[in-house]
Amino acid sequence: MTAGSASSGGAVSLRRVRVTFDGTDAVADASVDIAPGEFVCLLGPSGCGKSTLLNVVAGFVAVTDGEALVDGQPVRGPDVSRGMVFQSSDALFPWLRVSENIAFGPRMRRVPKGRRDEIVARYVDLVGLAHAADRFPPQLSGGMKQRVQIARVLANEPSVVLMDEPFGALDAQTREVMQREVERIWQETHPTILFVTHDIDEAVLLADRVLTMTAGPSGRIKSEYRIELPRPRDETSEEAIELHRALRNDIAVEVSKTLRTQERMAG
Amino acid sequence: MSSQPPAGRTRLAPTITSWGSLWRRKLPLGALVTYAVSVVLGVALWWLVSLRYSDYFLPSPLTTFEAGRELASDGTLGASIVASAQRILIGWALGVLVGVPVGLLMGQVLLIRRALDPYIQFFRFIPPIAFVTLAIIWFGVGEASKVVLIFYTTVFIIVISTTAGVLAVEESRLRAAASLGAGPTRTLLSVILPSTMPYVVTGSRLAMGNSFLTVVSAEIVAAEQGLGALIWTSRNYGRTDWVFVGIVVLGLMGFVFDRAIRFSVVRLFGRYAVKV
Numbered sequence: 366m367t368a369g370s371a372s373s374g375g376a377v378s379l380r381r382v383r384v385t386f387d388g389t390d391a392v393a394d395a396s397v398d399i400a401p402g403e404f405v406c407l408l409g410p411s412g413c414g415k416s417t418l419l420n421v422v423a424g425f426v427a428v429t430d431g432e433a434l435v436d437g438q439p440v441r442g443p444d445v446s447r448g449m450v451f452q453s454s455d456a457l458f459p460w461l462r463v464s465e466n467i468a469f470g471p472r473m474r475r476v477p478k479g480r481r482d483e484i485v486a487r488y489v490d491l492v493g494l495a496h497a498a499d500r501f502p503p504q505l506s507g508g509m510k511q512r513v514q515i516a517r518v519l520a521n522e523p524s525v526v527l528m529d530e531p532f533g534a535l536d537a538q539t540r541e542v543m544q545r546e547v548e549r550i551w552q553e554t555h556p557t558i559l560f561v562t563h564d565i566d567e568a569v570l571l572a573d574r575v576l577t578m579t580a581g582p583s584g585r586i587k588s589e590y591r592i593e594l595p596r597p598r599d600e601t602s603e604e605a606i607e608l609h610r611a612l613r614n615d616i617a618v619e620v621s622k623t624l625r626t627q628e629r630m631a632g
Numbered sequence: 633m634s635s636q637p638p639a640g641r642t643r644l645a646p647t648i649t650s651w652g653s654l655w656r657r658k659l660p661l662g663a664l665v666t667y668a669v670s671v672v673l674g675v676a677l678w679w680l681v682s683l684r685y686s687d688y689f690l691p692s693p694l695t696t697f698e699a700g701r702e703l704a705s706d707g708t709l710g711a712s713i714v715a716s717a718q719r720i721l722i723g724w725a726l727g728v729l730v731g732v733p734v735g736l737l738m739g740q741v742l743l744i745r746r747a748l749d750p751y752i753q754f755f756r757f758i759p760p761i762a763f764v765t766l767a768i769i770w771f772g773v774g775e776a777s778k779v780v781l782i783f784y785t786t787v788f789i790i791v792i793s794t795t796a797g798v799l800a801v802e803e804s805r806l807r808a809a810a811s812l813g814a815g816p817t818r819t820l821l822s823v824i825l826p827s828t829m830p831y832v833v834t835g836s837r838l839a840m841g842n843s844f845l846t847v848v849s850a851e852i853v854a855a856e857q858g859l860g861a862l863i864w865t866s867r868n869y870g871r872t873d874w875v876f877v878g879i880v881v882l883g884l885m886g887f888v889f890d891r892a893i894r895f896s897v898v899r900l901f902g903r904y905a906v907k908v
Contacts (some may be wrong), residue, residue, distance in 0.1 A: 401813065423807070423811055424810075424811070425807050425810075425811075442810075443810040443811040444811065445811065445812065445813040447811060448811055449807065449808065449811050451804040451807070451808065453802070453804050455802040455804055455805055455809070456802065456804035456805050456808040457805075457808075458805070458823065458826070459904075459905055460826045460829075460903040460904045460905065461903075469809075469812055469814075469822075470812040470813055473809075473812055473813035473815075473818060473822075474813045483652075501903060503905070510684060517808075517812070521813065525844045552756075617869070
């Protein structure tokens, strides 16, 4: 893959994945196949294990049982082909300029300086931060920081981009802008995207497919919605509202289960 | 949430595009005036109190100043300052140079942390003055014993604060580094060390204070030269005014050293969110 070419998506398969932390199943039995270039949202109440699944694909968390495969190869630890955009901008390197943050991956891969500059120029442009390339992260707004995170991940041209509630900490207006941006960037570079969110509108707006999860602990994939609405989507369209309602009802059951569990534990 | 010292994001004006413009921010005139007035009042109070007592019991600011000139004119004062400053700087620098890598390794490698922790926790409670005699027996009455003691007093503070800094690095930052292709060594040098800088700097400043305590006690026990030796010798001659000179110069020296650290740290490490 070269800096000039769009990265191509990887195929992700989870086969009966179980993840146990301290004797409790965070994820009980999750299976899913994600096609190359597909945009999949994982939707579920907090604590359902959706972030754990993402961490499994990233290689940050090992499976207890089952298998996680990317392009047929089992995941063994983190790899540059699987980039992660974190919810918290603490994941950025605040002592490095925007351009240096983006160049970090290529620098670690020992890409020569000249090529690195080309990569930075390309991705700084792609995320609309060319004017801020020399700034440091603490000098940026929340939305801009997430743009840096996205550019930093894309600079390695990963085949799979994992996004863990990337816009959860942003205000509503910025979030909307960033959702459009992610859609555009995905259409331009076409990696496989696995996107964790608890925002139903976000999932309806972005996903080719939405996977919902059951309440944790012992979360599993509950249902699957294929969304074939044309892009860019209008979340106020009739179909979108209908989808939203269906997803909400689906998830409401799980949310109330979570609350009951929490109350039981508190009582 | 974030256990790192805050990066000061709220204080940065969005128009600031480089750390340089932050570094060169001038001290406001009002602050300088406050400092000056405070110092003048303090010296005036000292003078007023000294009026009530003999120069032997409490030398006045003027007497102290005259004594300082006397000590400066025959070169005693300069030689003492140079001797003490040299010991402090060498011992402290060695402590930082050794303490930071040890702290990084302790923070990063559980086995090393467990192996060294008992020693760190044991020795850091033994004040350097307890080792003065041993230091002289083992390293002689020369420079080495003082430098070793200052190294000793510095290194534990640096190790502990660096380790704390490593343990406080955000998990997401480490994960980001790993999935961006950084191996363990490059993560340590390119991600963990820079993230730890605020802790290292705070530890270094605290250690500088301890170095002053240590150098005086070491010089009191065995030294021809140095501010501690000056204070001790003056006592033997009953020259309280010289003692005062030594004390005032120590305080000024500490102030200047700390300012120098802060000045250079902000210049060199400002981008690592080090605030002093």
